Amino acid sequence: MYKYLLLIIGVFIFLPVSAQEEDDYYDNNHIRYDDYIYSENFKSVLFHATGFKNSKPLLELGSGGTLTLSFDDLNVEAETYYYTFILCNADWTPADLLPMEYIDGMHEEYFNSNTGSFNTTIRYNYYRVQLPSSNMRITKSGNYLLKIYPEGEPDNPIITRRMYVVENKVEVVSEVFMAKSPIYRDKDQELYVKVNLQNYPMPNIYEDFTMVIQQNGRKDNMIVKHQPKIMTSEYLYFNLANDILFEGGNEFRVFDIRSLKVQSAHVNQIRYDESGYQVDLLTDESRYNKNYLKYEELNGRYSVIDWDDPMMSDQIEADYAFINFNLKTDSVITNGGIYIIGQLTDWRIDNSSRMAYNQLTKTYTTSLLMKQGYYNYQYLYVPNGKNTGLVEPFEGSYSETVNEYTIYVYYKDQGQYWDRLIGYQTLNNY
Secondary structure, eight states: HHHHHHHHEEEEESSOOOEEEEEOOOTTTTTEEEEEEEETTTEEEEEEEEEEETTTSSSETTOOOOOOOEEEEEESSOOOEEEEEEOOOTTSSSSSSOGGGGGOSSSSSEOOOEEEOSSSOOOOOOEEEEEOOOOOOOOEEEEEEEEEEEOOOSSOOEEEEEEEEEEEEEEEEEEEEESSTTTTTHHHHHEEEEEEEEOOOOTTHHHEEEEEEETTTSTTTOOOSSSSSSOOEEEEEOOTTTTTEEEOOOOOEEEOOOOOSSSTEEEEEEEEETEEEEEEEEEEETTTTTOOOOOOOOOOOEEEEOOOOSOOHHHHHEEEEEEEEOOOOOOOOOSEEEESGGGGTTOOOOOTBBBBBEETTTEEEEEEEEEEEEEEEEEEETTTTTOOBSSSHHOOTTTTOOOEEEEEEEEETOOOOOOEEEEEEEEEEO
Protein backbone atom coordinates (compact mmCIF):
# COMPACT_ATOMS: atom_id res chain seq x y z
CA MET A 1 0.00 0.00 0.00
CA TYR A 2 2.82 2.39 0.92
CA LYS A 3 4.64 1.86 -2.36
CA TYR A 4 1.39 2.27 -4.28
CA LEU A 5 0.82 5.69 -2.72
CA LEU A 6 4.32 6.79 -3.66
CA LEU A 7 3.75 5.77 -7.26
CA ILE A 8 0.51 7.76 -7.39
CA ILE A 9 2.35 10.83 -6.12
CA GLY A 10 5.04 10.35 -8.75
CA VAL A 11 2.40 10.37 -11.51
CA PHE A 12 0.31 13.33 -10.39
CA ILE A 13 2.80 15.53 -8.63
CA PHE A 14 3.18 18.00 -11.50
CA LEU A 15 -0.50 18.65 -12.27
CA PRO A 16 -1.58 22.28 -11.69
CA VAL A 17 -3.45 23.16 -8.48
CA SER A 18 -3.76 25.88 -5.93
CA ALA A 19 -1.16 26.14 -3.19
CA GLN A 20 -1.54 24.21 0.05
CA GLU A 21 -3.31 26.15 2.79
CA GLU A 22 -1.44 26.52 6.06
CA ASP A 23 -3.13 26.11 9.43
CA ASP A 24 -1.91 28.73 11.87
CA TYR A 25 -3.22 27.53 15.21
CA TYR A 26 -1.52 30.07 17.43
CA ASP A 27 -0.71 33.71 17.64
CA ASN A 28 3.00 34.40 17.41
CA ASN A 29 3.39 34.98 21.15
CA HIS A 30 1.52 31.80 22.13
CA ILE A 31 3.94 29.20 23.44
CA ARG A 32 4.59 26.20 21.20
CA TYR A 33 5.96 23.02 22.72
CA ASP A 34 8.41 22.72 19.88
CA ASP A 35 11.61 24.22 18.50
CA TYR A 36 10.38 27.66 17.53
CA ILE A 37 11.61 31.22 17.01
CA TYR A 38 8.92 33.80 17.77
CA SER A 39 10.49 36.83 16.09
CA GLU A 40 12.44 37.41 12.88
CA ASN A 41 15.04 39.27 14.94
CA PHE A 42 16.49 36.03 16.31
CA LYS A 43 18.65 33.83 14.10
CA SER A 44 21.10 30.93 14.12
CA VAL A 45 19.77 29.22 17.24
CA LEU A 46 21.97 26.27 18.18
CA PHE A 47 21.35 23.99 21.15
CA HIS A 48 23.48 20.97 22.02
CA ALA A 49 25.38 19.17 24.74
CA THR A 50 28.26 21.35 25.91
CA GLY A 51 31.40 20.51 23.95
CA PHE A 52 29.57 18.46 21.28
CA LYS A 53 28.23 20.80 18.60
CA ASN A 54 26.40 18.18 16.52
CA SER A 55 24.81 16.36 19.46
CA LYS A 56 21.23 16.16 20.67
CA PRO A 57 20.33 18.47 23.58
CA LEU A 58 20.29 15.59 26.05
CA LEU A 59 21.44 15.37 29.67
CA GLU A 60 21.80 12.39 31.97
CA LEU A 61 19.88 12.93 35.19
CA GLY A 62 22.20 13.76 38.08
CA SER A 63 25.32 13.89 35.91
CA GLY A 64 26.01 17.59 36.45
CA GLY A 65 26.32 18.07 32.70
CA THR A 66 25.17 21.16 30.84
CA LEU A 67 23.74 22.17 27.49
CA THR A 68 24.88 25.15 25.43
CA LEU A 69 22.43 27.54 23.79
CA SER A 70 23.58 30.22 21.36
CA PHE A 71 21.74 32.64 19.10
CA ASP A 72 22.03 35.98 17.32
CA ASP A 73 19.82 38.93 18.21
CA LEU A 74 19.47 41.37 15.31
CA ASN A 75 18.19 44.05 17.67
CA VAL A 76 20.85 46.73 18.06
CA GLU A 77 20.52 47.11 21.82
CA ALA A 78 21.85 44.40 24.13
CA GLU A 79 19.19 42.84 26.36
CA THR A 80 18.86 40.68 29.45
CA TYR A 81 17.05 37.41 28.84
CA TYR A 82 15.71 34.72 31.14
CA TYR A 83 15.22 30.99 30.75
CA THR A 84 13.18 28.32 32.47
CA PHE A 85 12.29 24.67 31.90
CA ILE A 86 8.85 23.08 31.43
CA LEU A 87 8.52 19.34 32.05
CA CYS A 88 6.54 17.60 29.29
CA ASN A 89 5.12 14.17 28.59
CA ALA A 90 6.30 11.86 25.81
CA ASP A 91 3.86 13.56 23.39
CA TRP A 92 5.16 17.04 24.33
CA THR A 93 2.08 18.10 26.24
CA PRO A 94 2.97 19.84 29.53
CA ALA A 95 3.16 17.52 32.55
CA ASP A 96 0.76 18.11 35.43
CA LEU A 97 3.50 19.16 37.85
CA LEU A 98 4.63 22.46 39.35
CA PRO A 99 8.19 23.73 38.65
CA MET A 100 9.16 23.12 42.29
CA GLU A 101 8.38 19.43 41.74
CA TYR A 102 11.02 18.99 39.03
CA ILE A 103 13.53 21.81 39.68
CA ASP A 104 15.51 22.34 42.87
CA GLY A 105 16.70 25.89 43.50
CA MET A 106 15.86 28.77 41.18
CA HIS A 107 13.03 28.16 38.71
CA GLU A 108 14.30 30.79 36.27
CA GLU A 109 17.72 32.24 35.53
CA TYR A 110 18.95 35.27 33.62
CA PHE A 111 21.80 35.79 31.18
CA ASN A 112 23.06 38.87 29.38
CA SER A 113 26.55 37.93 28.27
CA ASN A 114 26.78 38.92 24.62
CA THR A 115 29.27 40.06 22.01
CA GLY A 116 28.52 42.48 19.19
CA SER A 117 29.24 41.40 15.64
CA PHE A 118 32.47 42.63 14.08
CA ASN A 119 32.84 43.93 10.52
CA THR A 120 29.50 42.55 9.29
CA THR A 121 26.96 44.17 6.97
CA ILE A 122 24.09 43.05 9.21
CA ARG A 123 24.70 43.91 12.85
CA TYR A 124 23.79 41.50 15.62
CA ASN A 125 24.56 40.57 19.21
CA TYR A 126 25.73 37.02 19.80
CA TYR A 127 24.46 35.34 22.98
CA ARG A 128 25.77 32.12 24.47
CA VAL A 129 24.81 30.45 27.75
CA GLN A 130 25.43 27.11 29.43
CA LEU A 131 22.45 25.73 31.29
CA PRO A 132 21.14 24.78 33.73
CA SER A 133 23.14 27.10 35.98
CA SER A 134 24.58 26.03 39.32
CA ASN A 135 21.50 27.61 40.92
CA MET A 136 19.17 25.10 39.25
CA ARG A 137 19.01 21.31 39.43
CA ILE A 138 16.61 19.21 37.37
CA THR A 139 15.29 16.36 39.52
CA LYS A 140 13.16 14.32 37.12
CA SER A 141 13.84 12.67 33.79
CA GLY A 142 11.67 13.30 30.76
CA ASN A 143 11.09 15.71 27.91
CA TYR A 144 11.67 19.38 28.69
CA LEU A 145 10.90 22.59 26.89
CA LEU A 146 13.49 25.33 27.30
CA LYS A 147 11.80 28.74 27.19
CA ILE A 148 13.75 31.98 26.59
CA TYR A 149 12.02 35.30 27.25
CA PRO A 150 12.80 38.98 27.90
CA GLU A 151 13.18 40.26 31.44
CA GLY A 152 9.78 40.61 33.10
CA GLU A 153 7.89 38.98 30.19
CA PRO A 154 7.60 35.23 30.89
CA ASP A 155 4.45 34.99 28.75
CA ASN A 156 6.22 36.37 25.66
CA PRO A 157 8.85 33.81 24.66
CA ILE A 158 11.40 34.64 21.99
CA ILE A 159 12.76 31.09 21.58
CA THR A 160 11.68 27.61 22.66
CA ARG A 161 13.77 24.45 22.29
CA ARG A 162 13.06 20.81 23.01
CA MET A 163 15.54 18.96 25.23
CA TYR A 164 15.81 15.63 27.03
CA VAL A 165 16.85 14.44 30.48
CA VAL A 166 17.39 10.68 30.65
CA GLU A 167 17.88 8.20 33.48
CA ASN A 168 19.27 5.00 32.03
CA LYS A 169 17.03 2.41 33.66
CA VAL A 170 16.73 0.17 30.59
CA GLU A 171 19.07 -0.74 27.74
CA VAL A 172 17.99 -0.12 24.15
CA VAL A 173 19.47 -2.43 21.51
CA SER A 174 18.56 -1.80 17.89
CA GLU A 175 19.55 -2.46 14.31
CA VAL A 176 18.73 -0.63 11.07
CA PHE A 177 18.88 -2.25 7.63
CA MET A 178 17.18 -2.24 4.25
CA ALA A 179 13.57 -3.37 4.51
CA LYS A 180 13.17 -7.15 4.37
CA SER A 181 9.94 -7.19 2.38
CA PRO A 182 10.56 -7.18 -1.41
CA ILE A 183 8.01 -4.40 -2.00
CA TYR A 184 9.89 -2.01 0.34
CA ARG A 185 13.45 -3.27 -0.01
CA ASP A 186 14.79 -0.79 -2.57
CA LYS A 187 13.42 2.38 -0.98
CA ASP A 188 12.79 1.90 2.73
CA GLN A 189 14.75 1.24 5.90
CA GLU A 190 13.58 -0.99 8.73
CA LEU A 191 14.44 -1.06 12.42
CA TYR A 192 14.37 -3.90 14.91
CA VAL A 193 14.40 -2.79 18.54
CA LYS A 194 14.92 -4.75 21.76
CA VAL A 195 14.51 -3.15 25.18
CA ASN A 196 16.39 -4.88 27.99
CA LEU A 197 14.31 -4.22 31.11
CA GLN A 198 17.26 -4.81 33.47
CA ASN A 199 14.82 -5.68 36.26
CA TYR A 200 13.03 -2.34 35.89
CA PRO A 201 9.39 -3.02 36.89
CA MET A 202 6.66 -2.16 34.37
CA PRO A 203 3.42 -3.53 35.83
CA ASN A 204 1.15 -1.68 33.39
CA ILE A 205 3.24 -1.78 30.26
CA TYR A 206 0.40 -1.84 27.73
CA GLU A 207 -0.91 1.52 28.94
CA ASP A 208 2.09 3.39 30.33
CA PHE A 209 4.95 2.48 27.96
CA THR A 210 5.95 4.70 25.02
CA MET A 211 8.77 4.37 22.50
CA VAL A 212 9.51 7.15 19.99
CA ILE A 213 11.82 6.72 16.99
CA GLN A 214 13.14 9.79 15.16
CA GLN A 215 14.94 9.90 11.81
CA ASN A 216 17.63 12.60 11.72
CA GLY A 217 15.96 15.72 13.16
CA ARG A 218 12.55 15.25 11.54
CA LYS A 219 9.42 15.49 13.66
CA ASP A 220 6.76 14.90 11.01
CA ASN A 221 7.55 11.21 10.47
CA MET A 222 8.41 10.02 13.98
CA ILE A 223 7.11 6.53 14.79
CA VAL A 224 5.47 5.97 18.19
CA LYS A 225 4.99 2.50 19.70
CA HIS A 226 3.05 1.70 22.88
CA GLN A 227 2.95 -2.08 22.83
CA PRO A 228 5.75 -4.55 22.10
CA LYS A 229 5.17 -7.37 19.65
CA ILE A 230 6.78 -9.89 21.99
CA MET A 231 7.39 -9.53 25.73
CA THR A 232 9.34 -11.68 28.17
CA SER A 233 10.39 -11.10 31.76
CA GLU A 234 13.67 -9.62 30.48
CA TYR A 235 13.01 -8.07 27.08
CA LEU A 236 10.52 -6.15 24.96
CA TYR A 237 10.78 -6.96 21.25
CA PHE A 238 9.73 -4.77 18.33
CA ASN A 239 10.93 -6.99 15.53
CA LEU A 240 8.08 -7.99 13.26
CA ALA A 241 8.59 -7.43 9.53
CA ASN A 242 7.30 -4.07 8.24
CA ASP A 243 6.53 -2.87 11.78
CA ILE A 244 9.03 0.03 11.91
CA LEU A 245 9.57 1.39 8.39
CA PHE A 246 11.02 4.73 7.27
CA GLU A 247 11.60 6.20 3.84
CA GLY A 248 15.29 5.76 3.16
CA GLY A 249 15.34 9.14 1.47
CA ASN A 250 18.56 10.47 0.00
CA GLU A 251 21.73 12.15 1.18
CA PHE A 252 21.06 15.78 2.03
CA ARG A 253 21.79 18.47 -0.51
CA VAL A 254 24.62 20.83 0.43
CA PHE A 255 25.45 24.49 -0.06
CA ASP A 256 28.61 26.19 1.17
CA ILE A 257 28.63 29.88 2.15
CA ARG A 258 31.68 29.79 4.39
CA SER A 259 32.94 32.54 2.09
CA LEU A 260 30.91 35.37 0.58
CA LYS A 261 33.85 36.37 -1.62
CA VAL A 262 34.38 33.09 -3.45
CA GLN A 263 31.72 30.85 -5.00
CA SER A 264 31.76 27.44 -3.36
CA ALA A 265 29.66 24.27 -3.51
CA HIS A 266 26.26 24.75 -5.17
CA VAL A 267 26.56 28.56 -5.35
CA ASN A 268 25.69 30.16 -8.69
CA GLN A 269 26.20 33.84 -7.87
CA ILE A 270 27.02 36.12 -4.93
CA ARG A 271 25.94 39.75 -5.19
CA TYR A 272 25.31 42.69 -2.92
CA ASP A 273 22.33 45.07 -3.00
CA GLU A 274 20.49 47.42 -0.64
CA SER A 275 19.18 44.44 1.37
CA GLY A 276 22.62 42.91 1.88
CA TYR A 277 24.36 39.88 0.45
CA GLN A 278 22.32 37.80 -1.99
CA VAL A 279 23.42 34.23 -2.71
CA ASP A 280 21.73 32.58 -5.69
CA LEU A 281 22.09 28.83 -5.43
CA LEU A 282 22.26 26.66 -8.52
CA THR A 283 18.80 25.61 -9.67
CA ASP A 284 17.89 22.26 -8.14
CA GLU A 285 16.14 19.47 -10.00
CA SER A 286 14.24 16.46 -8.75
CA ARG A 287 16.37 13.42 -7.87
CA TYR A 288 13.39 11.08 -8.16
CA ASN A 289 14.31 7.86 -10.01
CA LYS A 290 17.96 8.94 -10.31
CA ASN A 291 20.88 6.73 -9.33
CA TYR A 292 21.83 6.86 -5.66
CA LEU A 293 25.13 8.61 -4.90
CA LYS A 294 26.71 8.34 -1.47
CA TYR A 295 28.72 11.27 -0.10
CA GLU A 296 29.57 12.86 3.23
CA GLU A 297 27.06 15.29 4.74
CA LEU A 298 25.70 16.30 8.16
CA ASN A 299 22.34 14.46 8.24
CA GLY A 300 20.50 17.76 7.90
CA ARG A 301 22.55 19.91 10.25
CA TYR A 302 24.60 23.05 9.63
CA SER A 303 27.77 24.61 11.02
CA VAL A 304 28.53 28.33 11.33
CA ILE A 305 31.95 28.95 9.75
CA ASP A 306 33.54 32.15 8.39
CA TRP A 307 36.46 31.82 5.99
CA ASP A 308 36.57 35.48 4.95
CA ASP A 309 37.81 37.17 8.14
CA PRO A 310 39.16 34.51 10.52
CA MET A 311 40.63 37.04 12.95
CA MET A 312 38.52 36.65 16.09
CA SER A 313 35.59 34.21 16.07
CA ASP A 314 33.27 32.65 13.51
CA GLN A 315 30.34 33.44 15.78
CA ILE A 316 30.78 37.24 15.66
CA GLU A 317 32.61 37.73 12.34
CA ALA A 318 30.34 35.59 10.17
CA ASP A 319 28.00 37.73 8.08
CA TYR A 320 24.43 37.09 7.00
CA ALA A 321 23.16 36.58 3.46
CA PHE A 322 19.82 35.94 1.79
CA ILE A 323 19.98 32.44 0.30
CA ASN A 324 17.78 32.13 -2.79
CA PHE A 325 16.53 28.58 -3.48
CA ASN A 326 15.09 27.41 -6.80
CA LEU A 327 13.58 23.99 -7.48
CA LYS A 328 12.74 23.25 -11.11
CA THR A 329 9.31 21.73 -11.84
CA ASP A 330 7.09 21.60 -14.91
CA SER A 331 4.13 23.22 -13.18
CA VAL A 332 2.63 24.07 -9.81
CA ILE A 333 1.99 21.05 -7.56
CA THR A 334 -1.67 20.08 -7.45
CA ASN A 335 -2.22 18.32 -4.18
CA GLY A 336 0.27 19.61 -1.64
CA GLY A 337 3.11 21.96 -0.80
CA ILE A 338 6.90 21.91 -1.00
CA TYR A 339 9.01 22.76 2.04
CA ILE A 340 12.71 23.10 2.79
CA ILE A 341 13.64 20.91 5.74
CA GLY A 342 16.75 20.59 7.85
CA GLN A 343 18.19 22.25 10.90
CA LEU A 344 18.28 25.51 8.92
CA THR A 345 14.44 25.67 9.16
CA ASP A 346 14.18 23.89 12.55
CA TRP A 347 12.73 20.93 10.59
CA ARG A 348 9.41 22.78 10.60
CA ILE A 349 6.57 22.44 8.10
CA ASP A 350 4.99 25.89 8.11
CA ASN A 351 5.02 29.18 6.22
CA SER A 352 8.63 29.89 7.20
CA SER A 353 9.88 26.87 5.22
CA ARG A 354 7.27 26.71 2.46
CA MET A 355 8.18 27.51 -1.15
CA ALA A 356 6.11 29.49 -3.67
CA TYR A 357 5.75 28.74 -7.37
CA ASN A 358 7.13 31.20 -9.93
CA GLN A 359 5.20 30.89 -13.20
CA LEU A 360 7.85 32.74 -15.21
CA THR A 361 10.80 30.57 -14.23
CA LYS A 362 8.77 27.40 -13.60
CA THR A 363 10.52 26.94 -10.29
CA TYR A 364 9.55 26.78 -6.65
CA THR A 365 11.42 29.52 -4.83
CA THR A 366 12.07 30.96 -1.40
CA SER A 367 14.70 33.09 0.30
CA LEU A 368 16.12 32.49 3.79
CA LEU A 369 18.43 34.75 5.79
CA MET A 370 21.35 32.55 6.85
CA LYS A 371 24.67 33.04 8.61
CA GLN A 372 27.91 32.10 6.86
CA GLY A 373 28.54 28.39 7.14
CA TYR A 374 28.06 24.93 5.68
CA TYR A 375 24.44 23.78 5.29
CA ASN A 376 22.35 20.69 4.55
CA TYR A 377 18.78 20.74 3.22
CA GLN A 378 16.15 18.70 1.40
CA TYR A 379 12.84 19.29 -0.36
CA LEU A 380 9.82 17.76 1.37
CA TYR A 381 6.45 17.20 -0.29
CA VAL A 382 3.47 17.42 2.11
CA PRO A 383 0.03 16.38 0.78
CA ASN A 384 -2.87 18.70 1.51
CA GLY A 385 -4.42 18.04 4.91
CA LYS A 386 -1.47 15.95 6.10
CA ASN A 387 1.18 16.58 8.75
CA THR A 388 3.63 13.97 7.45
CA GLY A 389 5.75 14.64 4.38
CA LEU A 390 7.57 12.56 1.77
CA VAL A 391 11.06 13.21 0.43
CA GLU A 392 10.85 10.69 -2.42
CA PRO A 393 8.99 12.88 -4.96
CA PHE A 394 11.92 15.35 -5.18
CA GLU A 395 14.83 13.59 -3.47
CA GLY A 396 14.27 9.95 -4.37
CA SER A 397 14.31 7.22 -1.73
CA TYR A 398 16.99 4.56 -1.35
CA SER A 399 17.56 1.93 1.30
CA GLU A 400 21.33 2.58 1.10
CA THR A 401 21.02 6.19 2.33
CA VAL A 402 22.90 7.00 5.53
CA ASN A 403 20.48 8.21 8.22
CA GLU A 404 20.69 8.82 11.95
CA TYR A 405 18.01 7.31 14.19
CA THR A 406 17.31 8.15 17.83
CA ILE A 407 15.13 5.94 20.02
CA TYR A 408 13.52 7.32 23.20
CA VAL A 409 11.90 4.99 25.75
CA TYR A 410 9.39 6.37 28.29
CA TYR A 411 7.40 4.90 31.16
CA LYS A 412 4.80 6.46 33.45
CA ASP A 413 5.09 4.83 36.87
CA GLN A 414 1.96 4.09 38.85
CA GLY A 415 0.76 7.10 40.80
CA GLN A 416 2.96 9.54 38.86
CA TYR A 417 1.92 12.28 36.46
CA TRP A 418 4.58 12.41 33.78
CA ASP A 419 6.49 10.14 31.42
CA ARG A 420 9.98 9.32 32.65
CA LEU A 421 12.64 9.02 29.96
CA ILE A 422 14.26 5.74 31.03
CA GLY A 423 16.44 4.91 28.03
CA TYR A 424 17.63 6.03 24.61
CA GLN A 425 19.94 5.08 21.78
CA THR A 426 21.31 6.85 18.70
CA LEU A 427 22.52 4.80 15.74
CA ASN A 428 23.44 5.12 12.07
CA ASN A 429 23.11 2.60 9.26
CA TYR A 430 26.69 2.64 7.98
